[in-house]
Amino acid sequence: MEYLIALAxxxxxxxxxxxxxxxxxxxxxxxxxxxxxxxxPLVIRRSRFQGxxxxxERVLEWARRITGDVHAMRDDVNSLKRGxxxxxxxxAIPTALATIAELTTPYRARHPLVxxxxxxxxxxxxxxxxxxxxxxxxxxxxxNEPVGKARSxxxxxxxxMLLTSAQAPLGERARVTWAEIGKIPLCLLTPDMQNRRIINxxxxxxxxxxxxxxxxxxxxxxxxxxxxxxxxxxxxxxxAEVFGLTAKLRAIPIVEPEEVRKVGLVVLDRDPLSPxxxxxxxEASRLRRV
Numbered sequence: 001m002e003y004l005i006a007l008a009x010x011x012x013x014x015x016x017x018x019x020x021x022x023x024x025x026x027x028x029x030x031x032x033x034x035x036x037x038x039x040x041p042l043v044i045r046r047s048r049f050q051g052x053x054x055x056x057e058r059v060l061e062w063a064r065r066i067t068g069d070v071h072a073m074r075d076d077v078n079s080l081k082r083g084x085x086x087x088x089x090x091x092a093i094p095t096a097l098a099t100i101a102e103l104t105t106p107y108r109a110r111h112p113l114v115x116x117x118x119x120x121x122x123x124x125x126x127x128x129x130x131x132x133x134x135x136x137x138x139x140x141x142x143x144n145e146p147v148g149k150a151r152s153x154x155x156x157x158x159x160x161m162l163l164t165s166a167q168a169p170l171g172e173r174a175r176v177t178w179a180e181i182g183k184i185p186l187c188l189l190t191p192d193m194q195n196r197r198i199i200n201x202x203x204x205x206x207x208x209x210x211x212x213x214x215x216x217x218x219x220x221x222x223x224x225x226x227x228x229x230x231x232x233x234x235x236x237x238x239x240a241e242v243f244g245l246t247a248k249l250r251a252i253p254i255v256e257p258e259e260v261r262k263v264g265l266v267v268l269d270r271d272p273l274s275p276x277x278x279x280x281x282x283e284a285s286r287l288r289r290v
Contacts, residue, residue, distance in 0.1 A: 001063035003030050004042070008060055009132050013049055034059075065270070068133050072274035079275040085113035088276045091121040091129050092139035094219045095158065095195050095235075096263055098242040100139065103155075103265075107283045114276065123194040130268060136277050141194055142262040153284040154264040159237045160199070161251040165229035170252065177256040182208025187225050187233050190217045199234050202259055 010016040017027035042056030126138035189196040225231040265284040
């Protein structure tokens with residue numbers, strides 16, 4: 001079943017075999033053995049991997065559920081013996097990366113044997129990795145695009161500011177509108193990011209066509225340009241505060257409309273949860289109450 005999951009993730013027999021640390025003939029033989037047990041073909045084979053049959057898709061769904069439960073069982077038993085330990089994998093949208101320390105720091109204080117892996121991903125990649133069980137949790141938008149079959153805990157509300165120098169266009173204003181900022185040069189995240197799609201929609205609704213002077217999928221690139229005082233950017237208020245940009249630049253609220261988006265933790269909707277995931281949800285709930 002884990003081989004089937006690896007094949008779905010890698011979309012290639014050779015890469016999937018390598019990921020499972022076996023030879024390709026052994027890997028292919030194991031998949032065929034599973035097909036013989038099920039009595040139906042699971043994989044569409046031609047000169048290369050072509051996808052799964054309808055029966056294969058259904059078996060893949062069960063495989064993810066079953067292997068997830070097995071891993072959760074192992075974690076639960078190990079936590080009884082040694083306390084909470086292991087690797088907690090988290091994927092987050094770029095605009096939420098700087099806030100993850102608010103979760104991981106108190107989590108590690110309670111559970112010092114736990115290690116963390118944090119990845120930067122688009123919102124669609126967060127959900128895909130979660131569904132493929134490549135991560136235990138994701139941090140993404142909760143109310144803009146569907147999150148599918150996931151349990152969620154709201155963390156904070158994202159509001160948008162224009163980050164610019166006082167000497168730049170609009171830099172002296174107390175508030176600006178989306179129509180106004182659509183007329184000045186901006187550096188923004190790339191279009192595959194949900195944050196960018198939100199900004200595009202707001203600017204388009206204000207009658208503006210988005211033509212940024214700089215695009216990047218890295219928040220660090222945007223922040224480094226904005227810090228020069230010669231670039232302007234639309235950035236979430238919380239992110240600007242974490243990076244200390246509000247001390248060097250003007251952070252001007254954007255209104256008409258004042259957009260608010262919920263950002264939160266998402267985990268697979270399963271019962272029982274693994275101990276690592278359950279502890280993370282508890283930490284997120286405590287953070288939400290602060």
